[in-house]
Amino acid sequence: xxxxxxxxxxxxxxxxxxxxxxxxxxxxxxxxxxxxxxxxxxxxxxxxxxxxxxxxxxxxxxxxxxxxxxxxxxxxxxxxxxxxxxxxxxxxxxxxxxxxxxxxxxxxxxxxxxxxxxxxxxxxxxxxxxxxxxxxxxxxxxxxxxxxxxxxxxxxxxxxxxxxxxxxxxxxxxxxxxxxxxxxxxxxxxxxxxxxxxxxxxxxxxxxxxxxxxxxxxxxxxxxxxxxxxxxxxxxxxxxxxxxxxxxxxxxxxxxxxxxxxxxxxxxxxxxxxxxxxxxxxxxxxxxxxxxxxxxxxxxxxxxxxxxxxxxxxxxxxxxxxxxxxxxxxxxxxxxxxxxxxxxxxxxxxxxxxxxxxxxxxxxxxxxxxxxxxxxxxxxxxxxxxxxxxxxxxxxxxxxxxxxxxxxxxxxxxxxxxxxxxxxx
Amino acid sequence: xxxxxxxxxxxxxxxxxxxxxxxxxxxxxxxxxxxxxxxxxxxxxxxxxxxxxxxxxxxxxxxxxxxxxxxxxxxxxxxxxxxxxxxxxxxxxxxxxxxxxxxxxxxxxxxxxxxxxxxxxxxxxxxxxxxxxxxxxxxxxxxxxxxxxxxxxxxxxxxxxxxxxxxxxxxxxxxxxxxxxxxxxxxxxxxxxxxxxxxxxxxxxxxxxxxxxxxxxxxxxxxxxxxxxxxxxxxxxxxxxxxxxxxxxxxxxxxxxxxxxxxxxxxxxxxxxxxxxxxxxxxxxxxxxxxxxxxxxxxxxxxxxxxxxxxxxxxxxxxxxxxxxxxxxxxxxxxxxxxxxxxxxxxxxxxxxxx
Numbered sequence: 001x002x003x004x005x006x007x008x009x010x011x012x013x014x015x016x017x018x019x020x021x022x023x024x025x026x027x028x029x030x031x032x033x034x035x036x037x038x039x040x041x042x043x044x045x046x047x048x049x050x051x052x053x054x055x056x057x058x059x060x061x062x063x064x065x066x067x068x069x070x071x072x073x074x075x076x077x078x079x080x081x082x083x084x085x086x087x088x089x090x091x092x093x094x095x096x097x098x099x100x101x102x103x104x105x106x107x108x109x110x111x112x113x114x115x116x117x118x119x120x121x122x123x124x125x126x127x128x129x130x131x132x133x134x135x136x137x138x139x140x141x142x143x144x145x146x147x148x149x150x151x152x153x154x155x156x157x158x159x160x161x162x163x164x165x166x167x168x169x170x171x172x173x174x175x176x177x178x179x180x181x182x183x184x185x186x187x188x189x190x191x192x193x194x195x196x197x198x199x200x201x202x203x204x205x206x207x208x209x210x211x212x213x214x215x216x217x218x219x220x221x222x223x224x225x226x227x228x229x230x231x232x233x234x235x236x237x238x239x240x241x242x243x244x245x246x247x248x249x250x251x252x253x254x255x256x257x258x259x260x261x262x263x264x265x266x267x268x269x270x271x272x273x274x275x276x277x278x279x280x281x282x283x284x285x286x287x288x289x290x291x292x293x294x295x296x297x298x299x300x301x302x303x304x305x306x307x308x309x310x311x312x313x314x315x316x317x318x319x320x321x322x323x324x325x326x327x328x329x330x331x332x333x334x335x336x337x338x339x340x341x342x343x344x345x346x347x348x349x350x351x352x353x354x355x356x357x358x359x360x361x362x363x364x365x366x367x368x369x370x371x372x373x374x375x376x377x378x379x380x381x382x383x384x385x386x387x388x389x390x391x392x393x394x395x396x397x398x399x400x401x402x403x404x405x406x407x408x409x410x411x412x413x414x415x416x417x418x419x420x421x422x423x424x425x
Numbered sequence: 426x427x428x429x430x431x432x433x434x435x436x437x438x439x440x441x442x443x444x445x446x447x448x449x450x451x452x453x454x455x456x457x458x459x460x461x462x463x464x465x466x467x468x469x470x471x472x473x474x475x476x477x478x479x480x481x482x483x484x485x486x487x488x489x490x491x492x493x494x495x496x497x498x499x500x501x502x503x504x505x506x507x508x509x510x511x512x513x514x515x516x517x518x519x520x521x522x523x524x525x526x527x528x529x530x531x532x533x534x535x536x537x538x539x540x541x542x543x544x545x546x547x548x549x550x551x552x553x554x555x556x557x558x559x560x561x562x563x564x565x566x567x568x569x570x571x572x573x574x575x576x577x578x579x580x581x582x583x584x585x586x587x588x589x590x591x592x593x594x595x596x597x598x599x600x601x602x603x604x605x606x607x608x609x610x611x612x613x614x615x616x617x618x619x620x621x622x623x624x625x626x627x628x629x630x631x632x633x634x635x636x637x638x639x640x641x642x643x644x645x646x647x648x649x650x651x652x653x654x655x656x657x658x659x660x661x662x663x664x665x666x667x668x669x670x671x672x673x674x675x676x677x678x679x680x681x682x683x684x685x686x687x688x689x690x691x692x693x694x695x696x697x698x699x700x701x702x703x704x705x706x707x708x709x710x711x712x713x714x715x716x717x718x719x720x721x722x723x724x725x726x727x728x729x730x731x732x733x734x735x736x737x738x739x740x741x742x743x744x745x746x747x748x749x750x751x752x753x754x755x756x757x758x759x760x761x762x763x764x765x766x767x768x769x770x771x772x773x774x775x776x777x778x779x780x
Binding site: 405 | 625627628726746
């Protein structure tokens with residue numbers, strides 16, 4: 001009997017010891033929750049860009065030194081989907097105070113994001129994310145642009161002025177010229193465009209498709225997005241023009257890359273000067289050391305007069321309304337300031353969305369991006385507001401077109417059918 | 426009959442009552458979101474006291490049952506937490522419009538009706554069945570042949586066994602990426618030279634499907650081979666000796682002695698290949714991510730030519746952000762898998778008796 005009693009006491013002690021360890025942690029979390037209005041309490045930030053994790057850790061260190069406030073950066077990324085991870089964190093009652101979302105995910109968090117309207121930083125940018133019911137919810141931490149990236153040195157050598165690239169006819173002529181001078185210019189192909197769907201579906205299905213939705217429109221014009229979100233309708237004439245242009249891209253792209261290439265091959269080819277154009281954005285070449293030529297952006301001019309590139313924040317930082325909102329607001333205001341921007345621009349290689357930022361991004365595409373943004377010739381990232389997962393459907397149509405299974409007419413009709421069917425089901 | 430001491434009775438009742446009070450208080454604190462740090466301790470102490478109280482419960486008649494339940498409890502608890510509760514919750518969610526965060530309302534059978542309206546989902550079911558049939562036959566045939574090879578008297582048996590088994594030790598995702606490279610960079614050299622086709626096998630639905638089958642057989646045959654080797658080694662030597670004295674040739678020995686004698690092994694192997702092929706996910710995700718077009722399936726142009734059921738469920742929930750619809754598909758997946766497995770085991774057991 002004594003033995004049994006002893007074992008029960010031992011088990012009980014062990015249990016208490018175990019839960020006491022957990023208790024300390026629980027106490028920390030609870031303290032954070034109860035201080036939800038305290039700017040000096042710890043703020044947890046969930047970052048979705050693993051490539052800038054080190055720089056964000058440095059940002060947190062500087063934030064602590066400058067203000068005494070603690071910022072904890074947790075990074076998710078690579079193949080892990082931040083949106084999915086956040087749902088797990090929500091179910092586990094472990095939500096960070098600041099987290100990353102894409103514009104179309106705002107609806108998922110309806111009623112749970114803090115309204116940041118009236119904060120100091122909102123006066124310094126036009127790129128914040130706003131929502132009809134929740135107000136100003138997204139802090140833009142970077143601006144990214146996508147269009148047809150070009151190697152300015154190759155174009156110059158071929159006697160081409162990129163400013164003339166505002167019509168399909170101009171593109172046709174330029175592509176023909178470059179194609180005929182491939183050996184002379186030392187390029188493998190005119191264009192580095194890859195329609196491989198399994199790993200690069202995001203590129204064709206989201207970014208290139210974005211050009212159909214936005215090219216040539218003002219940043220706040222959502223004509224084709226509204227049409228798309230109205231049961232999956234498309235403008236057939238515009239889609240057909242777009243299809244003709246994509247057909248030209250297929251024709252002049254590197255055949256070794258077009259159907260089953262990879263992102264690495266595509267970007268490496270452009271960096272090595274093998275392609276005059278690339279169908280990516282400013283993220284594909286981030287450091288001046290990567291290239292020994294000048295880079296720029298040209299619009300996807302599939303209709304006459306299209307002269308815009310797509311520019312804006314692809315994702316935002318938002319504040320969880322049940323978290324440390326005061327702390328998050330304090331951090332956002334500090335983050336929009338000079339010291340933080342210095343780290344984000346000069347070390348993380350991001351492009352600042354703030355008007356008063358005096359740092360020039362090191363990104364080789366920056367000059368070109370800035371000239372489009374300054375002159376107002378940029379369209380929005382409305383492709384992020386299409387129905388979730390649509391890119392996985394449309395990317396396959398791009399792939400079939402690249403393989404020659406479809407022509408411009410059947411590309412248009414197939415696109416119409418798959419999009420409508422995706423929205424209907 | 427032995428009487429229980431009053432001390433034991435008191436301890437038992439005190440344990441049960443105190444345990445229950447402590448357990449309920451701890452649970453109430455956790456549910457109400459109380460910040461009290463003692464809630465975990467209360468909960469665990471409650472469970473321990475309750476178990477001790479039940480163990481000391483003054484009964485001779487039910488003592489054995491109590492002990493059985495107590496000993497089974499850890500296992501049953503873990504099984505309930507990881508399998509039963511998620512299953513029940515999952516079935517419940519499939520009747521709502523859960524988005525992974527909140528349940529906004531009950532929708533009845535809408536998700537079940539919607540999934541059958543998706544031609545892509547029907548396609549996924551069909552190719553999953555096709556994949557299972559191909560794999561069940563191919564993996565077992567290849568594995569059995571390898572097992573015969575590895576139980577023969579050739580030199581370097583250990584090396585062969587290890588090499589055939591090795592692919593099974595590589596994770597499916599890694600394997601998928603390795604083979605993706607092989608199909609896109611190595612196989613294309615041959616197909617271009619032989620058939621003039623410079624595109625990867627993975628870019629065409631039919632050939633991509635074959636590619637997945639090849640990779641899966643390559644990965645799984647080694648594992649099944651080991652089970653067959655064990656089966657073949659259990660055949661008593663005297664039976665084989667007797668058959669050879671009776672003049673049976675190699676083929677006769679194989680078909681009339683060896684195969685009937687390893688019938689239970691065949692059952693296990695077909696069951697394993699059947700269920701694992703149904704649940705195919707990682708190689709599918711890494712190799713093709715479900716891509717591939719089907720020009721006309723009931724008049725629809727499909728873009729998920731190589732998407733098996735498990736991947737379809739994952740894409741629906743995680744990529745397309747339709748968690749409730751994904752749950753409904755998962756419930757159907759569970760029913761199909763359970764039904765097919767039960768039928769398969771029944772048939773195999775019958776066959777075993779006949780053999």
